[in-house]
Amino acid sequence: MKKYIYNIDISTKILLFYQPIVYSNNFNDVYKYEALVRLKGENHEIHCPDEFLPIIKEYDLYDFLNIIVLEKALQKLLSEPNINISVNICFSHLVKKEIQSKIKNLLLAAGVNVCSRLTFELLETYNVKDYLVLKNFISAIRLQGCKIAIDDFGTGFSNYSHLLNIEFDYLKIAGELIKEIKNNQKNLDILESIILFCNNQNIKIIAEYVETEEIALTLHHMGVEFLQGYYFSKPQEHTNYEKVYNG
Secondary structure, three states: OHHHHHOOOHHHOEEEEEEEEEEOOEEEEEEEEEEEEEEEOOOOOEEOHHHHHHHHHHOOOHHHHHHHHHHHHHHHHHHOOOOOEEEEEEHHHHOOHHHHHHHHHHHHHHOHHHHOOEEEEEEOHHHOOOHHHHHHHHHHHHHOOOEEEEEEEOOOOOHHHHHOOOOOOEEEEOHHHHHOOOOOHHHHHHHHHHHHHHHHHOOEEEEOOOOOHHHHHHHHHHOOOEEEOOOOOOOEOOOOOOOOOOO
16 A cells, blocks of 8 residues: 555545435435545455554645645535535644645635635644634635534533634534444533533534434434434445435
8 A cells, every 4th residue: 555655646546425414304305425545456346444544644645635635625516516514623733833824725715605605624722722723714715614623522621611712614523533422421411411512502513423323313302403423324435325215
């Protein structure tokens, strides 16, 4: 894999797969898609991030990869005007002025009509040291119509404090919390407190790693508005969501 990545133009081999995020009150209705990066191998096989991201980082190509993903997501939004997409980005990359500049230029070129259908899912926000940098970035992309989500929330008890410093639209509940809500009262209590907080702040909640109908229905009855996971669909190369629920 190392030799393959070293010898290719990765921009020609990067693909986006799309996993639907559905309404909890209608599993057949897609709210948006999360764009997930994949790499096409030399024999056209598809590689998941854990197979190639460590090498990408070792070769100092991670910033470049983030820009490629954003470019491809914007192209998808341009070609499919009826869908919404979210992309992941680590806060540690947003502190770099060069990355900020490239992102802003791409958003300006795409226009507000496209950007209004794009959400940035911020990763590693627990490591934020300079909230001013994050606030300035969020303000800049909000001017273009983009929305903000905090990803993987709920795995640490210190998360609430930094939420007060960030303006965002969505909170994505960590899969570790969702998977055990039927068997772990502590997880259930934490989730209930998160839902109460979000309701009071008018923040929308997305639950990840929903793998069974039982969990999906439980989350709906608890007041979680949007659901994502293998129960509905694995990530796919297209956005033609094949409905799996007929209730």
